[in-house]
Amino acid sequence: MGLLNTVKDVLAASSSSTNRGTSTNESKGAYWCHDCSERLLDLDVPGEGPPACPECGDEMEFERSPGSTGCAC
Numbered sequence: 863m864g865l866l867n868t869v870k871d872v873l874a875a876s877s878s879s880t881n882r883g884t885s886t887n888e889s890k891g892a893y894w895c896h897d898c899s900e901r902l903l904d905l906d907v908p909g910e911g912p913p914a915c916p917e918c919g920d921e922m923e924f925e926r927s928p929g930s931t932g933c934a935c
């Protein structure tokens with residue numbers, strides 16, 4: 863039964879790491895600067911509209927997190 867225990871450990875580890883920081887607020891996506899690979903969660907951005915990239919100052923691009931909408935249309 864060593865294998866079962868290992869799988870359980872992996873599941874527990876992965877679920878606890880994905881829940882970290884997102885348990886209270888639900889994020890709809892994140893802002894990206896593709897040039898700098900900078901990423902800002904929408905929850906971390908005050909107000910509405912895209913923020914400026916902290917690296918290059920360009921307007922960041924909003925990207926919905928996959929799986930949060932569930933609509934493919």
Ligand SMILES: [Zn+2]
Nearest residue numbers: 895898915918
């Ligand atoms: Zn940038």
